[in-house]
Amino acid sequence: MAPNQNGTENDATLVNRSKKEFVRDYPNANPYDTKAGEKPYKLEIVWRNVFLFLYLHIACVACVFYPVSGKVILFGFAYGFISSYGISAGAHRYWAHKCYKVTRPLYFILLFLQTIALQNCVIEWVRDHRVHHKYSDTNADPHNASRGFFFSHMGWLMCKKHPDVFKYGKRIDMTDLTSDPILRFQKKYYVPLVLFCTFALPITISMYFFNTPFWYAYHWHILRYVVSLHITWSINSVSHIWGSKPFEKDIKPTDTYAIGFMAFGEGWHNYHHVYPFDYKVSELPRYWCNFTIPFIDFFAWLGWAYDLKTVSDDMIRRRVLRTGDGSHRHSKEAAKQKTQNELIEEENNNINEEEEERLKQNVARIRDHYWGWGDSDMLEEDINDIRTVNPKTCAE
Ligand SMILES: [Zn+2]
Numbered sequence: 001m002a003p004n005q006n007g008t009e010n011d012a013t014l015v016n017r018s019k020k021e022f023v024r025d026y027p028n029a030n031p032y033d034t035k036a037g038e039k040p041y042k043l044e045i046v047w048r049n050v051f052l053f054l055y056l057h058i059a060c061v062a063c064v065f066y067p068v069s070g071k072v073i074l075f076g077f078a079y080g081f082i083s084s085y086g087i088s089a090g091a092h093r094y095w096a097h098k099c100y101k102v103t104r105p106l107y108f109i110l111l112f113l114q115t116i117a118l119q120n121c122v123i124e125w126v127r128d129h130r131v132h133h134k135y136s137d138t139n140a141d142p143h144n145a146s147r148g149f150f151f152s153h154m155g156w157l158m159c160k161k162h163p164d165v166f167k168y169g170k171r172i173d174m175t176d177l178t179s180d181p182i183l184r185f186q187k188k189y190y191v192p193l194v195l196f197c198t199f200a201l202p203i204t205i206s207m208y209f210f211n212t213p214f215w216y217a218y219h220w221h222i223l224r225y226v227v228s229l230h231i232t233w234s235i236n237s238v239s240h241i242w243g244s245k246p247f248e249k250d251i252k253p254t255d256t257y258a259i260g261f262m263a264f265g266e267g268w269h270n271y272h273h274v275y276p277f278d279y280k281v282s283e284l285p286r287y288w289c290n291f292t293i294p295f296i297d298f299f300a301w302l303g304w305a306y307d308l309k310t311v312s313d314d315m316i317r318r319r320v321l322r323t324g325d326g327s328h329r330h331s332k333e334a335a336k337q338k339t340q341n342e343l344i345e346e347e348n349n350n351i352n353e354e355e356e357e358r359l360k361q362n363v364a365r366i367r368d369h370y371w372g373w374g375d376s377d378m379l380e381e382d383i384n385d386i387r388t389v390n391p392k393t394c395a396e
Pocket residue numbers: 132136235236240253269273
């Protein structure tokens with residue numbers, strides 16, 4: 001497929017057409033870099049949200065004056081713990097990335113847990129997350145980590161979204177969720193639903209089952225909520241700044257044990273941005289550093305979760321050797337066996353026309369990552385390489 005310098009007009013047309021296919025309209029990373037015809041970006045602060053977050057953090061400090069019993073602490077911890085599954089297993093792996101399918105009972109469990117987590121309704125959460133994956137760390141990414149730690153952590157929630165988030169967000173298919181009447185119901189009645197599920201319910205339980213006065217229970221559950229927010233936000237900030245990049249070194253997302261453990265397995269973020277459709281969000285099968293895997297595996301055993309997508313070790317190995325930073329065991333093993341030059345030589349020998357075309361497509365794909373299973377940009381070879389755990393032919 002290499003261009004022929006002395007070729008005919010037809011050859012030239014073909015080459016031009018193939019070049020055009022790989023030219024993508026891609027957002028900038030710096031918010032103040034504007035393209036021709038675009039208005040300069042102006043940061044607009046949403047003061048209502050600034051005061052809201054300020055109030056929530058002051059209320060956390062006020063917990064010192066409202067101590068609660070060990071039982072209430074344990075109850076709040078358990079409530080926060082299960083709400084995390086609403087985000088990791090629900091909004092993230094099930095709704096945003098379509099890593100697996102669920103039966104109706106599990107659908108409603110996940111929806112309840114996602115609501116008590118109070119991180120926006122499923123439709124909004126998923127729209128932000130899919131565009132984050134597709135245009136990671138650019139202006140189209142709602143929490144663009146190229147704008148620094150604070151912005152990607154919580155600053156993005158205190159200012160108006162960059163126009164590119166809307167422009168490129170329109171290209172993300174959301175019809176699977178916007179056509180769901182239950183999710184539309186959750187969006188419409190989100191405020192009363194979260195006020196009841198996130199605060200009224202646990203505060204009432206704390207008052208009537210553990211004899212805790214209202215203001216004591218109120219402050220404790222605010223603290224529980226704010227801690228869970230910071231853990232989720234760390235995935236957008238810490239996991240886009242510090243850590244290793246065993247699977248793809250040219251992107252910002254990283255792998256870290258600390259976030260992997262605290263965020264229920266969501267800290268294997270370099271892996272996750274490369275394989276967003278893997279229900280494990282990691283290649284590590286260990287449950288202790290990925291609490292969401294046993295949760296999904298348990299429901300798969302029960303028959304309530306099925307068609308769990310995961311990635312073969314061979315697929316991982318090929319990717320690690322091609323784009324990893326060398327920190328993965330496959331990279332280290334390969335480095336031991338051969339020098340880098342030998343590897344390149346071997347790779348060059350294997351290249352043929354078909355392979356060249358495939359690599360070209362991969363280069364384009366590295367810029368436009370998948371948002372998950374069902375992304376129309378997914379390559380045939382990736383679809384064919386996916387392994388399905390607990391497959392079922394039954395309808396959802
Ligand atoms: Zn990310």
